[in-house]
Amino acid sequence: MSKIPRNFKLLEELEKGEKGLGAESCSYGLSDPEDMTLTHWNATILGPPNSTHENRIYSLTIECGPDYPEKPPVVRFISRINVPCVDFKTGCVLTSRFPLLRNWKRTYNMEILLLELRKEMATGSNRKLTQPEEGDVF
Template sequence: MSRISFRLLEELEKGEKGHGPESCSYGLADSDDITMTFWNGTILGPPHSNHENRIYSVAIECGQEYPDKPPLIKFTSRINLPCVDQESGKVNAEKFQTLRNWKRSYTMETLLLDLRKEMAHPSNKKLPQPAEGSNF
């Protein structure tokens, strides 16, 4: 088993046991995915923002080079953020600092928490949002 697999196993265990923060969660999209490539995540919208009381869903794809290279992340819930493509829901690596400056030590949890911080950023927290429950 490669080092990458051990890293993903650690992340899976942490995500499944709920040892992370309450504001986000993640796990395998398909429990039979032995490659641990496809993941689902959720982010609770930060308080005092247009995201408050909303739950956003994301799809995460950890490629062969993860964690050396960042995963692909795409919102499945519609959201209006400058770093999210409004046609596809993909998070643009050039517009999102965590992906642009990816470090091997970062995890899916880091990614989800930093997206939540992006939602709470003063320039983004009052952006008008699509209807709750709408998807890409």
């Protein structure tokens, strides 16, 4: 089975993100439309209902390095959030504490990543954690 080249995969993700064809609870797109390397992305996650995240919109950055999709992207929250898989000082999603990044597969994509982060926010142990003031950023 042949592997889809990095840029083809990212162009596919860009098209899906720009057309809003994915999940309604998250969105993503290039930070700079002129970024021909398709490296730097912005994303948002709508906080899951029935949790301390409800009615919040979390902003993130995603960096797809030259080895993406073989290796996971670097994900960083811009909006302050309190969940164990996110470094409280930098906002970086910690690979060691987030199973999807730790067990990354080339078939994963940004939408799956964002949905898994949202799921993590809604887990029993994380849904009631006290959160920073809305609007706080890293």
